[in-house]
Amino acid sequence: MSTLDKFLEGDVFALSRVISYVENQRDDYQKLLARLYPRSGKAYKIGFTGPPGSGKSTLVDKLACRLSEQKYKVGIIAVDPTSPFTGGALLGDRIRMQNLTSYQDVYVRSMATRGSFGGLAATTKEVALVLDAFGKDYIIIETVGVGQVELDVANACDTTVVVFVPESGDSIQAMKAGLMEIADVFVVNKTDREGANRIITELESILELKREKEKWEYPLVSTQAINNVGIEQLQSRILAHRKFISENGTLKQKRKMQVKTELKEIIESKIKKVLEKKVFSTLNLDKIAEDVLKGEDDPYSAGERLLDKADLF
Amino acid sequence: MSTLDKFLEGDVFALSRVISYVENQRDDYQKLLARLYPRSGKAYKIGFTGPPGSGKSTLVDKLACRLSEQKYKVGIIAVDPTSPFTGGALLGDRIRMQNLTSYQDVYVRSMATRGSFGGLAATTKEVALVLDAFGKDYIIIETVGVGQVELDVANACDTTVVVFVPESGDSIQAMKAGLMEIADVFVVNKTDREGANRIITELESILELKREKEKWEYPLVSTQAINNVGIEQLQSRILAHRKFISENGTLKQKRKMQVKTELKEIIESKIKKVLEKKVFSTLNLDKIAEDVLKGEDDPYSAGERLLDKADLF
Numbered sequence: 001m002s003t004l005d006k007f008l009e010g011d012v013f014a015l016s017r018v019i020s021y022v023e024n025q026r027d028d029y030q031k032l033l034a035r036l037y038p039r040s041g042k043a044y045k046i047g048f049t050g051p052p053g054s055g056k057s058t059l060v061d062k063l064a065c066r067l068s069e070q071k072y073k074v075g076i077i078a079v080d081p082t083s084p085f086t087g088g089a090l091l092g093d094r095i096r097m098q099n100l101t102s103y104q105d106v107y108v109r110s111m112a113t114r115g116s117f118g119g120l121a122a123t124t125k126e127v128a129l130v131l132d133a134f135g136k137d138y139i140i141i142e143t144v145g146v147g148q149v150e151l152d153v154a155n156a157c158d159t160t161v162v163v164f165v166p167e168s169g170d171s172i173q174a175m176k177a178g179l180m181e182i183a184d185v186f187v188v189n190k191t192d193r194e195g196a197n198r199i200i201t202e203l204e205s206i207l208e209l210k211r212e213k214e215k216w217e218y219p220l221v222s223t224q225a226i227n228n229v230g231i232e233q234l235q236s237r238i239l240a241h242r243k244f245i246s247e248n249g250t251l252k253q254k255r256k257m258q259v260k261t262e263l264k265e266i267i268e269s270k271i272k273k274v275l276e277k278k279v280f281s282t283l284n285l286d287k288i289a290e291d292v293l294k295g296e297d298d299p300y301s302a303g304e305r306l307l308d309k310a311d312l313f
Numbered sequence: 314m315s316t317l318d319k320f321l322e323g324d325v326f327a328l329s330r331v332i333s334y335v336e337n338q339r340d341d342y343q344k345l346l347a348r349l350y351p352r353s354g355k356a357y358k359i360g361f362t363g364p365p366g367s368g369k370s371t372l373v374d375k376l377a378c379r380l381s382e383q384k385y386k387v388g389i390i391a392v393d394p395t396s397p398f399t400g401g402a403l404l405g406d407r408i409r410m411q412n413l414t415s416y417q418d419v420y421v422r423s424m425a426t427r428g429s430f431g432g433l434a435a436t437t438k439e440v441a442l443v444l445d446a447f448g449k450d451y452i453i454i455e456t457v458g459v460g461q462v463e464l465d466v467a468n469a470c471d472t473t474v475v476v477f478v479p480e481s482g483d484s485i486q487a488m489k490a491g492l493m494e495i496a497d498v499f500v501v502n503k504t505d506r507e508g509a510n511r512i513i514t515e516l517e518s519i520l521e522l523k524r525e526k527e528k529w530e531y532p533l534v535s536t537q538a539i540n541n542v543g544i545e546q547l548q549s550r551i552l553a554h555r556k557f558i559s560e561n562g563t564l565k566q567k568r569k570m571q572v573k574t575e576l577k578e579i580i581e582s583k584i585k586k587v588l589e590k591k592v593f594s595t596l597n598l599d600k601i602a603e604d605v606l607k608g609e610d611d612p613y614s615a616g617e618r619l620l621d622k623a624d625l626f
Contacts, residue, residue, distance in 0.1 A: 030613045037611035052365075252606075259602040259612060264593060266616035271588070272581060280577060289572040293565075298350035299572055300343045303579035 004032070007134065012107065015134050019109060022126050030266070033126060036133035041255075043075070043132040046238060047154050049143045049182075050163030055189045059163060059225040059234070060140050061100060066231055067138055068103040075131035078110040078142045079124055079153060107131065121152035122265055128156065154182040156258055158251060159241045161185045161234075164203065166195035180210065184241045186220040187234060196222070216244055317345070320447065325420065328447050332422060335439050343579070346439060349446035354568075356388070356445040359551060360467050362456045362495075363476030368502045372476060372538040372547070373453050374413060379544055380451055381416040388444035391423040391455045392437055392466060420444065434465035435578055441469065467495040469571055471564060472554045474498045474547075477516065479508035493523065497554045499533040500547060509535070529557055 006014035022029050050056040057078065064074045100106045109131075111124055128139050141157060143150040154160045162183035167190075186207065188200050200220065207218045219237040223230030245251040283306065291297035319327035335342050363369040370391065377387045413419045422444075424437055437454060444452050454470060456463040467473045475496035499520065501513050513533065520531045532550040536543030558564040596619065604610035 030617075034611050034613035037605075037613060038608055041606070041608075255606060256599070256602045259605045260598045263598060263601060263605075263612040263616060264588075266612050267592075267619060268585060268588065270616060270620055271584060275577075275581065275584070279580075285573045285576060286569070288576060289569045292350075292572045292576075293354070293568060295351055295354075298347050299576040299579050300347035300350060303576055303583060304343075304347075306580060307583055 004035075010135065015107065015130070016109075019127055019130055022130055023111075023123055033129060036130060039135075040129050040132035043128075043136045043139045044159075044242060045128060045132075045139045045141065045157040047141050047143065047157030047160040047182075048163060049150055049154065049160065050187075050189075051165070052144055053167075054163045054165045055225045056142055056144075056163045059187065059189055059223060059231075060142055062225050062228055062231045063235060063238075064100065064106045064138075064140060065103055066235055068106050072137040073105040073135055074103075074107070075128075075134070075136040075139045076106065076108045076142065077124060077127055077131070077139065078108065079120060079144070079150075107134075107136070121156075122269065124153055125156045125262070151182065155261065158245065158254060159184050159238050161187055161238065163187045163189050164199055165190045166193045166199055180206070184216065184218070185234070185237050186218065187223055187230075188220065189223045189225055191222045191230075192224050192227075215248075216241070317348075323448065328420065328443070329422075332440050332443055335443055336424075336436055346442060349443060352448075353442050353445035356441075356449045356452045357472075357555060358441060358445075358452045358454065358470040360454050360456065360470030360473040360495075361476060362463055362467065362473065363500075363502075364478070365457055366480075367476045367478045368538045369455055369457075369476045372500065372502055372536060372544075373455055375538050375541055375544045376548060377413065377419045377451075377453060378416055379548055381419050385450040386418040386448055387416075387420070388441075388447070388449040388452045389419065389421045389455065390437055390440055390444070390452065391421065392433060392457070392463075420447075420449070434469075435582065437466055438469045438575065464495065468574065471558065471567060472497050472551050474500055474551065476500045476502050477512055478503045479506045479512055493519070497529065497531070498547070498550050499531065500536055500543075501533065502536045502538055504535045504543075505537050505540075528561075529554070 003014045003017050007018050018032070022033065048056055048060050060076060060078075064076055067074050100108065109127060111120060111127065124141060128141065131139050141153055143153050160182050162185075164187065166188070186203060188196060188203065190196070191200075200222065203220055207220060210218050217240070219240070221230055221234045221237055223234060225231070242251075245254070288297060288299075288302050292299055292302070316327045316330050320331050331345070335346065361369055361373055373389060373391075377389055380387050413421065422440060424433060424440065441452050441454065454466055456466050473495050475498075477500065479501070499516060501509060501516065503509070504513075513535065516533055520533060523531050530553070532553070534543055534547045534550055536547060538544070555564075558567070601610060601612075601615050605612055605615070
């Protein structure tokens with residue numbers, strides 16, 4: 001029996017193999033994704049973002065356990081671009097898998113940045129597609145911070161949760177930096193710590209303004225993930241957001257936008273490969289580089305010239 | 314007098330304006346870069362990478378002050394993809410500028426991830442080019458971790474320094490994750506803290522193996538940046554590496570590779586823009602997205618079809 005057949009039967013080892021295949025962009029992996037595509041679209045995607053040390057993973061794991069107890073199938077993708085230093089991607093999987101071992105329908109996958117050929121955000125979305133096609137009901141994608149990768153991931157999610165901790169410092173600064181635009185649900189975790197009230201008050205006053213302008217409630221949930229406190233409330237707010245965007249048509253619009261972005265990225269990545277294989281290999285890049293180093297050319301003018309000659313469009 | 318004229322005369326405000334222009338990819342910014350290109354190539358680029366909290370910025374600042382005292386002109390680019398949470402890019406510049414205020418020839422610029430149109434790594438390299446053309450002797454680029462962005466940045470640098478702290482935890486894990494390949498000079502900072510000897514011993518034993526295989530010494534420098542301890546030694550090891558790669562031809566090879574990478578990136582970015590302007594706008598992406606959502610198409614097959622039709626190459 002082929003790996004794909006096993007995958008379609010729900011074999012978890014086959015799932016891991018398919019994900020690795022996609023992550024490594026093996027031959028014809030896009031054909032494989034095309035075959036899986038019609039099976040996707042049923043999973044609801046939840047993005048979690050927050051600083052390292054905010055207890056985000058614990059929060060995600062507790063939410064996943066809860067969903068699993070309710071007979072939902074859950075996939076977790078942990079994206080950690082700084083993982084080599086924190087040990088995240090390398091050690092995280094195994095530790096988390098052990099904690100979740102009694103929850104058979106929860107699958108955890110960390111995305112190592114290295115080896116992510118197509119860009120981290122693109123690969124993350126492809127892995128989400130695989131989990132979706134595998135039959136997961138919920139896919140939770142964890143990211144750190146709000147860089148471009150994280151924004152791309154947030155746009156690929158249906159509901160985005162942002163996690164703060166009392167130590168987060170100047171939350172208003174974080175707000176200004178773009179979190180305000182991407183978050184649907186706000187969490188303050190570790191509320192047993194000093195400073196919890198201050199950050200909650202601060203966030204509430206910012207959210208007031210936001211709530212006035214838009215119809216969604218932008219809830220702020222207090223949690224202590226490690227003590228399993230507030231998880232029920234968090235789930236209920238996420239589901240409320242799901243209901244809200246399903247009913248007012250936003251979810252449909254989001255999904256449509258997601259497909260359009262996918263399509264553009266697929267075309268760009270194909271063109272990039274064609275460039276690498278059929279164009280760059282025919283150019284005498286060495287000669288140009290030597291001219292540039294001699295001060296007789298510059299890469300901007302050379303690029304312009306080469307494209308003019310190719311007369312692509 | 315135009316901004317460019319002022320820039321060429323060494324006006325720092327003009328420098329800031331040119332950098333912003335490039336960062337924001339304003340009209341014809343690539344033509345501007347083409348004009349600056351012939352003035353570049355003289356700066357020596359040093360990459361610093363290390364976990365948040367490793368005192369990397371302090372180390373870089375102290376090194377910059379030292380170089381400045383020796384009458385060198387220094388540019389610092391701080392790349393911090395997680396900045397919205399740490400406040401790095403937002404607050405960092407001003408604080409650092411204040412510390413460096415008596416060092417007129419040290420210029421600091423943080424790269425916020427948001428608003429970096431061409432991808433963070435590409436923009437970082439362009440800003441380095443601007444600083445180079447401005448007449449900086451040394452450009453120091455700080456990054457966090459070793460994600461794809463950081464690897465791209467490291468490849469654009471001549472010497473790469475990796476910073477550890479006693480708290481770094483399992484340094485061997487970090488080694489496995491790719492630091493081994495990119496670092497030319499190793500630093501253990503904050504050596505007054507507990508665990509310093511352990512991590513130094515650990516790193517030394519890994520470096521032994523590396524030194525046996527290659528001709529370079531791969532030095533390990535102990536520093537306490539905040540107390541200005543070890544900075545002289547660090548500078549001397551960086552300069553030794555510069556001498557080593559200058560004499561054995563590696564620097565020339567590196568520079569050539571950097572130009573080739575630049576050229577490819579320039580072509581890719583131009584094609585991406587042409588796609589956006591002339592191709593995507595003519596396609597009925599809405600219709601395709603609707604078909605996909607109805608389950609009658611998938612973006613992978615659609616992408617393939619569209620490219621076949623365009624018959625680009």
